[in-house]
Amino acid sequence: MSLSLFNELKRRNVIKVVAGYLVFAWIVMQVADVVLNNFDAPAWVFKVLTLMLALGLPSAVFFSWAFEFTPDGVRREEQVEQGVPGSARLIRKLLFAAVCALSFVVFFFAADRIVEEHESVAEVTSTAARDIPARSIAVLPFRNRSALEDDVYFVDGIHDDILTQLAGISVFDKVISRTSVEQYRDTARPIPDIGRELGVATILEGGIQRAGSRIRINMQLIDAMSDEHVWAQTYDRELTVENIFAIQSEISREVVGALRAVLTEQDETRLQMVPTRNLEAYDQYVLGRHQLAKRTAESAARAIEHFEKAVELDPDYALAYVGLADATTIYAFQSGREESETFSARQASIDKALELDPMSGEAYTSLAMLRAEQGKPEDAKKYYRKAIELNPNYATAYQWYSFTFNTEGQHEKALKYISKAVELDPMAPILRVNMIDTLQHLGRHEEAMQEIRDGLERHPEFPIFYNYLSRAVEAEGDLARSLRLTQTAMTMTSSNPRYGLRECGLFLELGFDDRAESCFIALEKKFPGVAPGVVGQVYRFRGDYDRALGVAKQAAQSDPSDFLLYNLAWNYLDQGMIEEARAIAEDLQPDFFADRQVTVEFPELFDAMMAAYILWTEDDRDRADYLFEQMLALMKAADRNYDGYGAIDVAVHVIRGDREKATTTLGEAINEGWRTSWWLLRLPYFHQMRDDPEWNRLMDELEADIARQRDWYEQNRDRPPI
Numbered sequence: 001m002s003l004s005l006f007n008e009l010k011r012r013n014v015i016k017v018v019a020g021y022l023v024f025a026w027i028v029m030q031v032a033d034v035v036l037n038n039f040d041a042p043a044w045v046f047k048v049l050t051l052m053l054a055l056g057l058p059s060a061v062f063f064s065w066a067f068e069f070t071p072d073g074v075r076r077e078e079q080v081e082q083g084v085p086g087s088a089r090l091i092r093k094l095l096f097a098a099v100c101a102l103s104f105v106v107f108f109f110a111a112d113r114i115v116e117e118h119e120s121v122a123e124v125t126s127t128a129a130r131d132i133p134a135r136s137i138a139v140l141p142f143r144n145r146s147a148l149e150d151d152v153y154f155v156d157g158i159h160d161d162i163l164t165q166l167a168g169i170s171v172f173d174k175v176i177s178r179t180s181v182e183q184y185r186d187t188a189r190p191i192p193d194i195g196r197e198l199g200v201a202t203i204l205e206g207g208i209q210r211a212g213s214r215i216r217i218n219m220q221l222i223d224a225m226s227d228e229h230v231w232a233q234t235y236d237r238e239l240t241v242e243n244i245f246a247i248q249s250e251i252s253r254e255v256v257g258a259l260r261a262v263l264t265e266q267d268e269t270r271l272q273m274v275p276t277r278n279l280e281a282y283d284q285y286v287l288g289r290h291q292l293a294k295r296t297a298e299s300a301a302r303a304i305e306h307f308e309k310a311v312e313l314d315p316d317y318a319l320a321y322v323g324l325a326d327a328t329t330i331y332a333f334q335s336g337r338e339e340s341e342t343f344s345a346r347q348a349s350i351d352k353a354l355e356l357d358p359m360s361g362e363a364y365t366s367l368a369m370l371r372a373e374q375g376k377p378e379d380a381k382k383y384y385r386k387a388i389e390l391n392p393n394y395a396t397a398y399q400w401y402s403f404t405f406n407t408e409g410q411h412e413k414a415l416k417y418i419s420k421a422v423e424l425d426p427m428a429p430i431l432r433v434n435m436i437d438t439l440q441h442l443g444r445h446e447e448a449m450q451e452i453r454d455g456l457e458r459h460p461e462f463p464i465f466y467n468y469l470s471r472a473v474e475a476e477g478d479l480a481r482s483l484r485l486t487q488t489a490m491t492m493t494s495s496n497p498r499y500g501l502r503e504c505g506l507f508l509e510l511g512f513d514d515r516a517e518s519c520f521i522a523l524e525k526k527f528p529g530v531a532p533g534v535v536g537q538v539y540r541f542r543g544d545y546d547r548a549l550g551v552a553k554q555a556a557q558s559d560p561s562d563f564l565l566y567n568l569a570w571n572y573l574d575q576g577m578i579e580e581a582r583a584i585a586e587d588l589q590p591d592f593f594a595d596r597q598v599t600v601e602f603p604e605l606f607d608a609m610m611a612a613y614i615l616w617t618e619d620d621r622d623r624a625d626y627l628f629e630q631m632l633a634l635m636k637a638a639d640r641n642y643d644g645y646g647a648i649d650v651a652v653h654v655i656r657g658d659r660e661k662a663t664t665t666l667g668e669a670i671n672e673g674w675r676t677s678w679w680l681l682r683l684p685y686f687h688q689m690r691d692d693p694e695w696n697r698l699m700d701e702l703e704a705d706i707a708r709q710r711d712w713y714e715q716n717r718d719r720p721p722i
Contacts (some may be wrong), residue, residue, distance in 0.1 A: 007317045133173035135259055136200040141185040143207035155208045165252050167393035168270055175393035177425030178199060195224025215239040219251055221258050231258035241279040281313035285320045290702025292327050297495035300331035318356035325349040325366045336497040336530040339373050346370050361391025369400050371512045381403050399434055405564040411441040430457040435470050440642050463489035475641035477673035479509045480709035484721035497527040511708045513538050515608040532559055541679050547572045562588055569610060574684060582614050600630040609648055616655055630654050640674055654686055670702055678702055
């Protein structure tokens with residue numbers, strides 16, 4: 001652009017008008033955006049307005065070139081006397097007005113954004129405040145102010161006692177369990193952050209010093225929202241067991257009073273109770289709880305020793321008997337010991353605890369768990385309800401109660417109770433594991449997978465999360481990665497034979513039958529009686545049915561449990577020994593063979609399959625079809641991989657001779673990711689399909705995928721699975 005043209009544009013105020021028009025157009029668009037949104041105007045209205053403003057720009061340029069604003073009105077440019085100052089002043093006034101309007105709009109939108117953000121924060125804060133019960137509390141781990149580091153367990157014991165005492169007081173809506181507060185030990189995190197993460201309104205923290213014959217305890221109750229002190233107190237007393245419990249009761253009363261609540265008569269009775277007057281017994285009890293929290297077979301065994309010592313020193317120590325029962329339960333589970341072997345010892349401990357303290361919610365929880373294991377679900381439910389009534393903040397009661405409903409297939413109820421347990425103990429990894437299990441039963445696999453990912457991120461050293469991820473990827477058909485995840489879990493614990501069983505089984509699934517055989521034999525040596533006869537599966541995989549039957553007979557003779565008897569029956573069926581198989585199956589499930597109505601439940605699916613196959617082979621087709629139809633209905637409503645029915649529906653169609661349905665269903669199973677126990681399709685029941693081209697194509701596809709996974713495992717066996 002030449003200098004003369006620029007000067008002419010400037011003289012005719014074209015540049016100023018264009019600038020003013022652009023400012024005007026921007027203001028109109030901003031205001032229109034707000035107004036049109038408030039009136040829910042269609043999107044096309046804003047688009048049309050934008051187009052009109054764009055088309056107006058050339059008109060503005062033309063009119064500013066050809067015309068000029070003067071104090072006497074609009075005149076053609078050649079009619080205006082040049083150098084008249086009124087025209088310039090008018091232009092300046094118009095520009096000043098535009099700048100003012102622009103400033104107002106900028107201020108308006110900035111203020112609107114600030115108010116919006118403020119309201120958003122206020123809304124979130126108020127929502128959080130509404131969701132957090134006013135009488136909710138978390139007791140952070142107390143600081144050990146003693147010179148001796150060995151006093152940590154003593155300090156933790158008092159912390160555990162106060163936490164248990166507060167949890168048993170009915171006025172509290174929520175008391176966070178110890179597992180979830182443990183991560184805040186010696187933390188520098190702000191109290192409001194902790195309160196939000198745990199969902200509580202108040203935080204109790206303190207320190208304990210034990211020196212010679214004296215004990216000094218500092219306590220302070222803090223409002224989690226404002227970070228202001230609600231109450232604080234220091235207790236300096238002679239170190240006696242009576243004083244320890246007296247201080248704990250005083251603290252509980254002061255906390256309740258600070259929250260402007262009133263203790264019930266039952267609460268007051270509990271606060272007045274002195275669990276033991278023997279300081280050495282108390283020390284042993286605290287040591288026992290400390291070991292039990294580690295949840296391994298070795299630590300549970302040490303806990304049993306401490307609890308036994310505690311009741312020896314004080315035979316009237318109720319909580320020590322509860323601890324003894326719980327430690328025995330956990331030891332049996334972690335070591336793979338037969339649960340029934342512990343029943344009498346646990347019952348004796350629980351009976352003694354309830355005799356000494358009939359209001360012990362912890363004892364009723366232990367009793368309920370025992371009844372559930374004994375196959376008495378209604379009694380278990382009754383005692384869980386009693387435990388929750390006595391101690392409504394005991395997360396373990398809700399956790400174990402949810403097990404009962406999961407076992408019965410009432411997964412929505414199970415979710416209700418495990419969710420309550422998580423609310424009381426949000427950071428406890430074992431509760432998250434139970435939540436995962438329930439979500440998977442409900443078919444909410446994405447939510448379950450997210451829980452697994454979150455669990456691994458928060459607790460990377462907790463082996464159960466790797467085990468659950470292993471099961472999840474197995475359900476998706478990735479057997480090789482599932483094996484690597486199981487092996488990762490095994491590096492973190494050597495006391496759980498269940499991980500070993502999974503490793504051996506996954507070796508077999510991938511076609512490593514030699515490794516599977518060695519694995520099963522080594523496992524049986526390390527954990528005698530844990531998996532008798534399971535090596536027989538390797539021989540079935542190889543088609544060595546005589547050897548498999550011999551192993552199954554030997555296992556059933558040494559331990560005639562239902563599981564091993566059914567295993568023996570299947571081995572009889574492999575060889576066409578129908579009478580021998582029926583003798584076992586009819587003895588275990590007589591209703592399936594009787595000529596009367598019966599309802600097949602999902603846990604009985606494999607039992608019903610055996611009975612129906614036997615009946616079909618014996619030409620009792622009507623009764624077999626009666627069972628088959630119920631089985632197919634159950635499978636239709638379940639998840640093939642997560643509920644674990646695998647390819648039973650394929651077997652039903654093969655047995656009935658419906659080859660088309662058999663191949664179609666097998667194709668669906670393969671596409672859905674089913675791979676677990678794929679090799680069972682090689683068993684004699686499926687030999688009639690060997691001349692079916694589509695069946696053979698699908699089997700080739702399946703075995704090719706297993707071979708590919710086997711190669712992946714060999715290449716990645718030494719690499720982290722995540």
